[in-house]
Amino acid sequence: MKDVAARAGVGLKTVSRVVNSEPGVTPDTERRVQEAITALGFRRNDSARILRKGRTASVGLVLEDLADPFYGPLSRAVEEVARDHGALLINGSSAEDPAREQELVLALCARRVDGLVVIPAGDDHRYLEPEISAGVATVFVDRPAGRINCDAVLSDSFGGARDAVAHLIAHGHRRIGFIGDQPRIHTAIERLRGYRAAMSVAGLPVNEAWMSLGATDPSRVLAAAEAMLSGPEPVTALFAGNNRVTVTAVRVLAARPGRAALVGFDDFELADLLSPGVTVVAQDAAQLGRTAANMLFRRLEGADEEPRQIVLPTRLIARGSGEIPPAHRVAS
């Protein structure tokens, strides 16, 4: 800054006016300042931002799993909104570990991000209170914050799951299995609740053996699916609680005779080109990210309202796998 001022032969205040596009500078002076900036390689954008708002023009995104394709469009949408606001996006992944999430969030705060978009792994975010009080804008996405009152953007997991199971019931299924993510995860619990609600509304009993929550790695999902599809009271349809579960369920069903029906929560690439196409309850991952990032920047621009929770609708897309009738109907 000082070097720019010296080179242009103006005061610091004038340099500040130019980089902030403020009035009161003659065109000739502005040109001299711009030339000095260019000559000195002064990084105009960053400095302008910091001068303007006392901020670092960077925001952090805390992901849950770098390898889950669901988070690709979500991350990219957050990045695009950040870029539209001239801010840099820095990501990190908790790898589904609450301790890692906390370490990462605090490390990003220590590196002075202006705000955070968090896909939480943990369910207690009181550790964030001092940071939020200190002015770090924070929005949760995909899952709400635990034990603090904070902005959040979620998909309608309960309603989407209920719709998925009601769809299977409408196609004649009475014994339906649910394989979901770990029970400490908000979306897994909400989707289980939606499953139970749809069964209950239809007056169908639910067998404990038809519900399995746990890790979404292929071996666990495969074992759960095989168990539900075998035995004396096999299910005739599966509802898969997220895209990681669905892709393994597709493999299990493709390898078995007498195809069971399948509806998955989350859409995924090429789902329509499989045989049969996979019926899904689609979330709009990009819209989740965009909405959360827009909330964040509204906060950064000074919006001072009560924390809000926005719930986005899901959409059932019928493609074949969810419309297969039960192979062996029990007398009813």
Add this chain to the structure above:
Amino acid sequence: MKDVAARAGVGLKTVSRVVNSEPGVTPDTERRVQEAITALGFRRNDSARILRKGRTASVGLVLEDLADPFYGPLSRAVEEVARDHGALLINGSSAEDPAREQELVLALCARRVDGLVVIPAGDDHRYLEPEISAGVATVFVDRPAGRINCDAVLSDSFGGARDAVAHLIAHGHRRIGFIGDQPRIHTAIERLRGYRAAMSVAGLPVNEAWMSLGATDPSRVLAAAEAMLSGPEPVTALFAGNNRVTVTAVRVLAARPGRAALVGFDDFELADLLSPGVTVVAQDAAQLGRTAANMLFRRLEGADEEPRQIVLPTRLIARGSGEIPPAHRVAS
């Protein structure tokens, strides 16, 4: 540190010895220091790292596209190696923009990462020289650095592409199209070179209309594929230059009568469950990330050797789409 020393009734040096697991501390003293650390919530790991090496125990990963699933396993592998070394991983994405890459790399350096793993978007990395001289360990992955001499871990794009095209030739194809990424991208050029080499070795002419490099968005790839598959000299097989191109090519071919053959560079989820299964040249994305991260931490631990380039082999996986014979053979 001072508080810990005061509470434990020892000197600063003793606290430093305990957190660094150095000898010369009695078990009783060590216990008192540990208790003081616990009582004060002193973040042992981070502080120990900074004390030990004058480092921040964080490394940066600069990605090219957050929404390309190829980078999921690569990122996760880098993260796992970082965690094994007690370091935090911070990501950012260039979104294929060289200016954005530079901005992000310098922003990560300004936030004092110890090292960087970079999937470059640009082809001139001289801007990194001052950072590297200042001690920021840097390893490029997937694509080499441009105009600087730097560690890099790559897949054998040339050899993999040559194998893919030779495979199609071995199944009777003579008119083969190549759809690749933008020509400023190293891997796109290497794969084009592999395509040309295989055609040349087989004594087959190459028509300019059979090669198309450009953005990998669906509309561009769709237009390129349709053009190659139509007209007076249609190709009977396509070689897709990366997974983004392949998934669009699969859609184009599924919608057309008289199936053309297809081999794709990069494996992708569910490729084996499509009909036909998609024959690919697989890279080991996780191994790329792991190898790069291991190189980085060797550098951080003081390895002072000349920069190296490691090239990992690819593997052709035949699944059906690459073994379809030409529908209409020209007399030869």
